Structures are given as structure tokens and as C-alpha cells.
Amino acid sequence: MTQLHPAADYRRKVLIVEDEAINRLMLGNIVSRDYEVLYAQNGQEGLDIMKENASGLSLVLLDLLMPVLDGFSVLKIMHEDERLRQIPTVVLTSEGDAEVDSIRLGAMDFIKKPYNNPEVILARIQRIIELFEDRKLIRNVEYDQTGLLTREFFLEYMRQMDEREKADRDLIAVRIENFSLVNEIYGREEGDHILATLADSLRHFLTVHPGIAGHEDAGRFYLYCTHLEDPNELQMIAEELKKLEEIPRVRLRFGIYPVTEQEDADLENRLNSAVFACDSLQESASENIALYDHKVHEEQVLAERLISDMDRALEEKEFLVFLQPKFNVENDKPLIAGAEALVRWKHHDLGMVSPGTFIPLFEKNGLVHPLDLYMLEECARIVSGWWKEYGTKIPVSINLSRIDFYDADLKKKLDDVLAKYGLEKPDIHLEVTESAYTDDNLIVERIREMQEAGYVIEMDDFGAGFSSLNMLSSMPIDYLKLDLKFARTVDTDEKQYHVVECIADFSRYLNVSIIAEGVENREQYEALKKAGCAYVQGYYLDRPLNEEDFLKYIRKEEEEC
Amino acid sequence: MLSIETLRQYGADVEEGLTRCFQNEQFYLRLVKMILEEPNFAALKSKLEEKDLKGAFEAAHGLKGVCANLALTPLCKPVNEITELLRAETEMDYAPLLEQILNGKEELRKLIEE
Numbered sequence: 001m002t003q004l005h006p007a008a009d010y011r012r013k014v015l016i017v018e019d020e021a022i023n024r025l026m027l028g029n030i031v032s033r034d035y036e037v038l039y040a041q042n043g044q045e046g047l048d049i050m051k052e053n054a055s056g057l058s059l060v061l062l063d064l065l066m067p068v069l070d071g072f073s074v075l076k077i078m079h080e081d082e083r084l085r086q087i088p089t090v091v092l093t094s095e096g097d098a099e100v101d102s103i104r105l106g107a108m109d110f111i112k113k114p115y116n117n118p119e120v121i122l123a124r125i126q127r128i129i130e131l132f133e134d135r136k137l138i139r140n141v142e143y144d145q146t147g148l149l150t151r152e153f154f155l156e157y158m159r160q161m162d163e164r165e166k167a168d169r170d171l172i173a174v175r176i177e178n179f180s181l182v183n184e185i186y187g188r189e190e191g192d193h194i195l196a197t198l199a200d201s202l203r204h205f206l207t208v209h210p211g212i213a214g215h216e217d218a219g220r221f222y223l224y225c226t227h228l229e230d231p232n233e234l235q236m237i238a239e240e241l242k243k244l245e246e247i248p249r250v251r252l253r254f255g256i257y258p259v260t261e262q263e264d265a266d267l268e269n270r271l272n273s274a275v276f277a278c279d280s281l282q283e284s285a286s287e288n289i290a291l292y293d294h295k296v297h298e299e300q301v302l303a304e305r306l307i308s309d310m311d312r313a314l315e316e317k318e319f320l321v322f323l324q325p326k327f328n329v330e331n332d333k334p335l336i337a338g339a340e341a342l343v344r345w346k347h348h349d350l351g352m353v354s355p356g357t358f359i360p361l362f363e364k365n366g367l368v369h370p371l372d373l374y375m376l377e378e379c380a381r382i383v384s385g386w387w388k389e390y391g392t393k394i395p396v397s398i399n400l401s402r403i404d405f406y407d408a409d410l411k412k413k414l415d416d417v418l419a420k421y422g423l424e425k426p427d428i429h430l431e432v433t434e435s436a437y438t439d440d441n442l443i444v445e446r447i448r449e450m451q452e453a454g455y456v457i458e459m460d461d462f463g464a465g466f467s468s469l470n471m472l473s474s475m476p477i478d479y480l481k482l483d484l485k486f487a488r489t490v491d492t493d494e495k496q497y498h499v500v501e502c503i504a505d506f507s508r509y510l511n512v513s514i515i516a517e518g519v520e521n522r523e524q525y526e527a528l529k530k531a532g533c534a535y536v537q538g539y540y541l542d543r544p545l546n547e548e549d550f551l552k553y554i555r556k557e558e559e560e561c
Numbered sequence: 562m563l564s565i566e567t568l569r570q571y572g573a574d575v576e577e578g579l580t581r582c583f584q585n586e587q588f589y590l591r592l593v594k595m596i597l598e599e600p601n602f603a604a605l606k607s608k609l610e611e612k613d614l615k616g617a618f619e620a621a622h623g624l625k626g627v628c629a630n631l632a633l634t635p636l637c638k639p640v641n642e643i644t645e646l647l648r649a650e651t652e653m654d655y656a657p658l659l660e661q662i663l664n665g666k667e668e669l670r671k672l673i674e675e
Contacts, residue, residue: 022592022599022627026581029588065622094626114629115581 011036012058012129017046017074018092019066023113027061027092030118031125035059043069047077047084054083058129061111063092064102075105088132090125108132145192146199146215151222154214155267158224161212166261168227169211172234173274174202177251179219191218194241194250201240209233222271224259231256231289238288253281257292276300279364305350306358310367313345314374320344321378322544323396325553326515326537329529334541336553338395338429340517341379342544343371368401375399377417379428382547384421392557397429397458402436405446411453425454429479433460437475444475451476458515462503469506477512479535484518487538490531491523497531504532563590563673571635571672578632593631594673599624602666605643609655617655618647624662636665 014035018024019042028037035058040046043066050057060078064071071091078084091102094113102110108128111121142153149157161169176182176194183191195215202213202221211225228234231254238252255278257270265273277292280299290296313319322342327334345353362368379396387393404410418425430450436443437459451457458479463486472480482500489496504514516528519538528536565586569575575589582589601620608617621644628636639661646653 020623020627022595023630025595026592026630029582029585033583065619094622094629113626114577114632117580118583 013038013053013056014059014061014125015040015046015049015053015057016061017041017043017066017071018061018063020063023063023092027111027115027121030115030121031061033118034122034126042066043071043074046074050078050084050087054087057087058132059125060087060089061092061125062089062107064098072101072105075102075107079106086136088128090128144215146195148199148202148221149212149214151214151216151271154212154222154224155271157212158267161224162259162263168261169259170223170225170227171257171259171270171274172223172225173255173257173271173278174198174221174223174237175253175255175278176219177253182250183218194244197244198237198241198252201237204240205234205237220275222274227258228256231291234289252288253278254289255279255281255292256289273297273300276303302357303361306347306353306361307365307367309347310362310371313347314370316348318346318348319371319374319378320346320546321375321382322546323382323550324517324537324544325542325550326397326535327541328534329525329536330534334536336394336557337535338397339550340397340431340537341375341399343375363401363403366403369403369407372399372401372404373413376414376428380417380421380423383427384423386554387422390554390558392554393427394553394557395427395429395456397431397456399431399433399460402433402440402443405436405440405443410446411450414450414455415453426456429456429458431458431460431481434462434464434483437471448476451478469503472507472512473510479513479515480507481515481517482533487516487518487520487524487528490516491521491527497527500528500531500533508532562675563594565590567672568593571633571668574632574634578630581630581632589631593633593669596627596631596633596666597670597673599627601627602663606659606663609659614647614650618644618650621647633665633669635668636662639665 012035014031015038016024016027016031017040018027024039024041028039031037038049038053038057040049045068046060046062047069050060062071062074075089075091078087078089085106088108089106090109090111091099091107092111092113093099093102099110108131109124111124115121142149144150158171176198179191179194182194195218198221199213199215202223205223206213206225209223209225209228211223214222214224216222234254234256241250241252244250255274255276257274257277259270263270273292273296276299277290277296280296281288281290320343322344323339324342325336326338326340328337343355343359345355345358347353359368362371375398379398383393383396407413414428414430418428430447432443432447437447447457456478457476458481459475459477460481461483462480464483480503482503486496486500490500491497500514500516507514513535514533515535515537516533517537519525519528519536519540521540524538525536525540565575565579568578568590573593578589578593579586582592601623604620605617605624608614608620621640625637625640625644628640639658643655643658643662646655646658
């Protein structure tokens with residue numbers, strides 16, 4: 001006899017529910033050759049055992065005429081119970097007419113009394129268990145924990161819908177904004193609750209706009225449904241979620257890729273396009289629905305192009321370092337004190353690409369990490385060149401991204417590059433954005449390790465997010481770079497001026513120096529200086545310079561030395 | 562003493578019965594002996610006396626399955642007959658059929674207890 005799935009070398013459990021002792025033992029003797037057998041003498045006893053072992057039972061063999069609770073009643077109760085319904089049941093019968101009723105109530109097959117050849121009985125039991133286990137296996141792959149289709153099956157059913165009938169439909173990507181954060185703040189259980197609620201509300205939506213719904217990863221869902229005349233109909237899904245009182249700020253974003261009868265893009269591409277439209281919505285944007293239109297299409301094409309050109313650009317050194325001079329303004333005359341390294345992409349085909357275009361893109365998919373390391377190496381080369389050529393050097397700060405800190409070898413990589421170019425740790429300052437500090441304790445610990453090893457740490461964009469003065473006292477920081485917004489209003493808004501003054505006072509006490517960036521005119525410059533900022537950078541003093549143009553400062557340093 | 566041979570002489574289809582027991586003679590004989598404790602003989606008798614045809618049917622039906630599984634052919638015939646009559650709730654004198662059944666059981670008792 002062939003074996004059931006080899007993965008299961010344990011003995012599956014079969015329950016025999018039969019009131020006649022002789023029949024029970026005879027059947028038990030047959031079944032126990034291949035299975036572990038449990039016995040019940042009537043329907044009630046059978047149900048009790050099923051409830052105790054529901055997920056562990058592979059099959060129930062059920063007699064129909066029994067005292068206390070008969071087989072029909074057992075089938076009915078099983079049928080109405082979510083868990084018991086999952087157990088395949090074979091009815092033991094000698095009554096031809098009862099078979100139809102049993103089938104209606106969910107029985108899978110019959111074993112007739114008197115019993116047939118035992119081998120036949122065992123073969124039938126095996127076949128039914130196999131069928132059920134395969135079905136369960138397929139269901140598990142087809143649907144995920146939310147009860148929605150998995151990506152693969154969503155794509156397959158999309159294909160089938162198109163094949164059956166060409167029509168105008170919408171493919172919609174749905175994303176829960178910052179879902180990982182929701183999980184972190186409210187806990188996994190609450191996160192799962194949100195996913196289940198959203199799945200329900202998508203199912204409800206499909207009763208109005210027939211179609212299918214799928215779930216990919218944590219916060220990402222899909223719909224493929226009849227075309228929406230008004231995309232704002234999607235707001236009913238968001239409304240449902242607003243009922244979750246305990247989590248006040250769950251926001252949904254939708255990206256719609258309209259599929260016409262003439263559609264020829266393949267399924268994966270369509271799905272990616274809907275996702276791209278969804279992700280093109282900025283976090284701060286008030287609207288939450290994006291249509292995949294010509295503009296989004298152009299953006300997507302550019303994004304894909306930039307991502308695929310990244311490796312080549314690194315090899316061909318298409319990324320250029322620009323240096324934004326940083327001045328010490330504590331004396332009458334501003335003195336060059338360092339530079340912030342800014343990246344520019346001189347694309348071989350597209351020309352200059354703005355960092356505003358490619359940095360957010362690379363931050364999303366992690367490509368920013370190799371770019372940051374590239375910048376580190378380039379800056380080390382430049383600073384070391386100054387030293388060799390002019391016998392002078394000033395520190396250059398490079399920007400590190402969140403993802404860099406998840407590289408356990410980051411410190412070693414930094415050390416190696418500095419060693420390779422014969423530099424000291426304070427020669428390359430590390431800029432870390434304020435939000436990275438508030439994201440993850442691991443990041444803070446890694447920054448602390450760097451600082452303790454001798455690196456100079458600059459906290460970037462201070463005041464843009466949720467940081468507080470209090471946190472400054474416990475965080476590893478050497479320099480504080482004020483967010484651009486301070487420089488913009490410090491000369492016109494008295495309150496803002498006092499805020500800067502207060503930050504500067506407090507920082508002085510902590511031995512942390514303040515750097516103001518984005519200084520564009522004399523008024524701003526004077527106000528920041530007066531408020532106590534020791535360092536300033538911005539167009540008012542100088543613009544970002546390429547390597548060659550920056551040499552004017554190095555030569556000047558050389559002369560003064 | 563009950564043996565495969567005496568059962569065969571009694572008229573049982575022992576080959577069929579043994580097949581259902583994976584040819585395990587001991588096990589088969591043990592099950593046959595259990596028929597003496599089968600409560601449906603007494604239930605059939607009392608339900609018929611009470612003219613409870615539905616109750617009598619349930620008892621007969623239970624016996625039918627057991628006798629058929631044990632391949633006790635001499636018992637099967639009258640048990641099947643009475644089951645079908647009771648299923649149809651036929652109003653008749655069931656005494657002769659009942660006697661046949663109880664005699665068949667008695668015969669078995671002798672085989673077992675001798």
C-alpha cells in the first residue's frame with residue numbers, strides 16, 4: 001500500500017464513533033493497522049473527543065443510529081462548528097437512503113456494514129485523508145492569516161478574471177502608513193487586529209465592487225475590482241478603520257492602476273505600477289489616493305532607470321562630491337571650519353540628477369548604503385589629498401543613513417577607509433539625522449560606540465521631528481545642526497529667535513556646538529550669530545563647491561599656516 | 562469449545578468473518594463470543610412486547626450490523642427480515658421471527674459454553 005505524505009511519519013489519529021461494541025472493535029482492529037484509533041460509544045462522547053482533539057484528528061468514522069446523540073445530529077453540529085468542520089467524516093451505514101442525507105450534511109464517504117475487505121476500507125480512509133490534507137495545504141498557500149489571497153493566488157485569479165471577461169477594472173494597492181511603527185507602539189496583537197479589520201473592510205468593499213482582494217506583507221493589500229467611477233469610493237475602507245478607537249491615527253494610502261479592455265502590461269507590472277502610485281504619495285500629503293497616470297508613469301520609469309543604473313554609476317564614479325563650506329562665526333570674520341559632503345549624480349545619459357530624486361528612492365530600497373560608503377571613501381580621498389598636497393586639512397562630514405547602522409561591520413568599514421588614507425577619526429565627521437535617533441535604540445547604541453571610538457558626531461535636522469532638549473543630554477552628540485526652518489525665520493520671528501538662543505545656551509552647557517544651515521542672507525546670519533550659533537553654513541557665506549573650487553579654502557589655510 | 566470449525570458447522574461464513582479480522586482467528590472468536598453480551602437481543606424482545614415498533618427497529622438494526630460483520634449467516638437471515646419489516650412498521654405477529662432469532666443465539670451460546 002502506498003504511504004501518505006512522507007513528511008508525516010507520526011501515526012495519524014482516527015476517531016471511531018460506534019455504539020455496537022463488536023463493530024467498534026472489529027473496525028478498530030482494521031484501522032489501527034495504519035492509524036492511532038480513538039473510540040466513542042455515542043455521538044455525544046464523539047463530539048467531546050473531537051472538541052478536545054480537533055486539530056489532531058485526521059478522520060472520524062461515524063455510525064448513524066446511536067443512542068444519546070445520533071450520527072445525523074453529530075454531522076449537523078460539526079457542520080456548524082468552524083473547527084469541527086475541518087475534520088473529514090466517513091459515515092458507517094447499511095442504509096442506502098441515509099447516504100444522500102449524510103452527504104448533504106458534509107460526510108465525505110461511506111463504509112458499508114457489513115464491512116468490506118479491510119484493505120479496501122484502509123485505502124478509502126487514506127484517500128480521504130490525502131484529499132483533505134492536500135486541500136488544506138492548498139488553502140494555506142492560497143490564503144494568508146487575514147483570509148485574503150496571497151500574492152501568487154491574487155495574480156492567478158486576476159488572470160482568470162481577465163480571461164473570463166474583458167472589462168474595465170481597477171487594480172488598487174492599499175498600504176497602511178507606518179505599519180511597522182503601529183506594531184511597535186501598540187504591539188503585535190493590536191497590529192494583527194488592524195490587519196483583520198482592514199481585511200474585513202476590503203471584503204465588504206467587494207460586495208459593492210465585485211472582485212478579489214489579496215494581502216502581501218504586513219501593511220500591503222491589493223484589490224482587483226470593477227472600475228470605480230469615483231476613486232473616493234475607496235474612502236469607505238478608510239472610514240471602517242477609523243472605528244478602531246484605540247488606535248487613532250491609522251492612515252491608509254491607495255494607488256490605483258486602471259486596467260482597460262486593451263490592457264497589455266503583464267500582471268506583475270500592473271501590480272508594481274499600482275504599488276508605485278501608492279508609494280508616490282508623500283507621507284505629509286493630505287490626499288491619500290493616487291492614480292497611476294502619465295506623470296506617475298514617468299516617475300516610475302525614471303525610478304526604475306536610476307535603480308538599475310546605480311551600480312554602473314558607482315563604478316564609473318558618476319556620483320560627485322560637492323562640499324558645502326562650514327564656518328566658525330564666533331569671531332568677527334567667519335573662518336572656514338569644515339565642510340559637509342553633498343552628493344550630486346552626473347548621469348551619463350540624463351545629466352545632473354537631483355539628490356531629491358534619487359536619495360529618497362535609494363533610502364527606500366537600501367541602495368543608499370553602498371552610496372554612503374562610496375561617499376565616505378571619496379571624502380577620505382579628498383581630505384587625504386589636501387594633507388599630502390598642502391599639508392593642511394579640515395574635517396568633512398558625511399551623512400549616514402539609518403540603514404547604515406544595521407550593518408554590523410559599519411565601524412570596521414569606517415576604520416578601514418580612514419586607515420587606508422592615513423586619516424584620524426576626527427577628520428571625517430558623521431552626520432546622523434535626528435529621526436534616526438528616535439527610531440531605534442540599536443542605532444543610538446551604534447552611534448555611541450562610534451563616538452566613544454573617537455568619531456565626531458553631528459545630529460542633523462535638529463528640531464524637525466520629535467526630539468527634545470532633554471534628550472540631548474543623554475544622546476551621543478558633538479555638534480547639533482539646526483533644522484533649516486530655524487534659519488528661515490530666526491530674523492523675523494522673535495519667538496523662534498529665543499528658541500534658538502535657548503538651544504544654544506543649553507548646548508553650551510552640554511559642550512555641544514550649534515551649527516546653523518541654510519543661511520541665505522545677512523539678517524539671518526547676524527541673528528543666528530547673536531543667538532549663539534558657533535557655526536554657520538549656507539549660500540550667504542558660500543555655495544556647495546566641487547572638489548577643485550573648494551581648494552581656495554585649503555590654499556588659504558596653507559598660507560595662514 | 563468455540564472454534565473456527567464449530568462456527569463453520571453452525572453455518573457461519575467464517576472465511577468472510579476472518580477476512581474482516583485480518584485472518585486473526587483468536588480475535589474473530591473473541592468477537593463472536595461477545596455476542597452473548599449483545600443487549601439488542603433483549604431490547605428487541607421487550608420493545609416488541611411493548612409494541613414499540615420504532616424501538617424494536619433500532620434494536621434489530623443494531624443486531625443486523627453485528628451479525629453481518631461476524632458473518633453469522635443463520636442469524637443474519639431472520640434478523641435482516643425482521644429489520645426490514647420493522648423499518649416499514651408492518652403490523653404483524655413478530656413472535657415466530659423473534660423465536661428464530663433467539664434460537665439462533667441459544668445455539669451459539671451452546672457452541673460457546675460447551
